[in-house]
Amino acid sequence: MVHFVGAGSGAADLITVRGARLLREADVVIYAGSLVNPELLAGTKPGCEIHNSAEMTLEQVLETIAAAEAAGKTTVRLHTGDSSIYGAVREQFDRLEAMGVDYDVCPGVSAFCGAAASLRAEYTLPGVSQSVIITRTAGRTAVPERESIRALAAHRSTMVLFLSAGLTETLQAELLAGGYPADTPAAVVYKATWPDERIVRCTVGTLHAAVTGSGITKTALIIVGGCMGQEYRRSRLYDPAFTTAFRQGSDGDET
Incomplete structure (x- = not known):
């Protein structure tokens, strides 16, 4: 199994609860080089294999995942921020599907x-x-x-x-x-x-x-x-004159 995990925007405690759990449980972690806070790697379990994808090609990443799968290991592919934005993940998804490798995605704080x-x-x-x-x-x-x-x-x-x-x-x-x-x-x-x-x-x-x-x-x-800038309009959502589904405003409009 491969878990694509968004590491968050930088601060180590901005990874999601799910992402942190998956990272702790991983046998293999492939992380996005200097863009991922190294403090997160300190939370991996003893014996976890750690690979820096900044030094790898797509083919090498996939070879590492394939080796982990063959050994019955769980891999976390740790991306910076949220992997859906400039994460180069679609090409990984397609190749994993062609290889018959199951994966899921854990969102992160972009x-x-x-x-x-x-x-x-x-x-x-x-x-x-x-x-x-x-x-x-x-x-x-x-x-x-x-x-x-x-x-x-x-x-x-x-x-x-x-x-x-x-x-x-x-x-x-x-x-x-x-x-x-x-x-x-x-x-x-x-x-x-x-x-x-x-x-x-x-x-x-x-x-x-x-x-x-x-x-x-x-x-x-x-x-x-x-x-x-400094100029903007007040939101109507909290305007006392504005009627919502939860409260009656002074405008008398019930729609």
């Missing part, structure tokens, strides 16, 4: 959630943005043209960018060209929820200079949008 907590931000503010775009800047790996930063920026919704800290000059130009005003709030969160976390606040217009000046080049999220 870095975009960890960053919001660190920023004390709400991505979906009434009157500001009701959508969150999770994407990345095109680099060595291409992005479909319909999903280019310039195309997505036209929505001016909250945007969370992975894998883009080293491409901020291009990113800033594309955000501006796509429609974000230069004074749109932005933030860079380096290693969200890790002990050495750093936050750099800036605007779209100062993004490249702020990141360059900070020395941050990787392992950071970039958040762009009015959700980090």
